[in-house]
Amino acid sequence: MVLATRDLGWQLILDWQEQIRHAHTITFERFxxxxxxxxxxxxxxxxxxxxxLHDPVRVLRTWGxxxxxxxxxxLTLPPPGGRAGVMWDRFRTLAGIADGVCDLGGIPGDExxxxxxxxxxxxxxxxxxxxxxxxxxxxxxDHLLGHGLARQGGSARLAxxxxxxxxxxxxxxxxxxxxxxxxxxxxxxxARLRLRRGR
Numbered sequence: 599m600v601l602a603t604r605d606l607g608w609q610l611i612l613d614w615q616e617q618i619r620h621a622h623t624i625t626f627e628r629f630x631x632x633x634x635x636x637x638x639x640x641x642x643x644x645x646x647x648x649x650x651l652h653d654p655v656r657v658l659r660t661w662g663x664x665x666x667x668x669x670x671x672x673l674t675l676p677p678p679g680g681r682a683g684v685m686w687d688r689f690r691t692l693a694g695i696a697d698g699v700c701d702l703g704g705i706p707g708d709e710x711x712x713x714x715x716x717x718x719x720x721x722x723x724x725x726x727x728x729x730x731x732x733x734x735x736x737x738x739x740d741h742l743l744g745h746g747l748a749r750q751g752g753s754a755r756l757a758x759x760x761x762x763x764x765x766x767x768x769x770x771x772x773x774x775x776x777x778x779x780x781x782x783x784x785x786x787x788x789a790r791l792r793l794r795r796g797r
Contacts, residue, residue, distance in 0.1 A: 599665045600692060602685075603654045604675035612678075613648055615711050618720050619743065621727040621734050625720070678710050711743075719743075 603609075614629045624644070632640040638649040649656065654672070662670055671692045676684045683702055690697070711719065719742070730737060 599661050599669060600671045600673050600689065601654060601657055601661075602673045602675055603652070605677065606652075608677050609652050610648075612710055613652065615716055617644070618711075618716055618723065619738070621723050621730075621738075623720055623724045623727070626716070 610630050610633065611626075614624075614626050617624065617629070629644060633644060633648055636645060638645045638653075640648070651657070658670065673685075673688055673692060686700075686702060687697075689695075690699075710716075719738070727734060
């Protein structure tokens with residue numbers, strides 16, 4: 599079993615953008631506020647979906663009971679915009695796949711939307727999403743995403759709110775729990791993942 603995980607701040611941003619790409623209209627601020635304050639009890643579908651998938655302690659406890667310890671691995675995902683192929687290099691190292699076996703040419707990068715693009719898409723969802731119905735994903739994914747949705751508006755990336763920084767109580771609680779309770783069932787960790795025991 600390979601658990602892929604990333605920095606919690608990036609995961610919040612990328613998960614919100616994934617919701618926006620599928621016709622949701624929740625603002626980034628509300629999405630993060632609810633997940634930080636309410637955890638898995640955040641309004642549906644966000645709480646169960648986010649923490650059920652991205653809480654490594656929960657996932658490792660669930661699957662670790664069914665998989666031998668030496669077959670459980672943690673793969674840390676690099677932040678967007680890094681060198682292409684980093685994630686594949688980490689995975690193939692864990693899986694014992696030799697370098698050069700697979701041709702990764704032509705696989706597109708997974709760049710997040712800029713702050714302007716994401717907010718524009720969210721507002722389009724509010725106004726047009728219901729009218730598009732079943733055609734939403736085809737029209738949005740084929741004609742907007744990946745085609746410079748709002749290139750003229752700049753490419754500034756989203757960032758977490760200062761109130762959710764590690765020094766704030768709301769974000770510190772899940773961060774302490776996630777970073778401070780490494781699961782003993784994790785066999786190997788790919789890349790640099792610093793885990794500290796809780797105080």
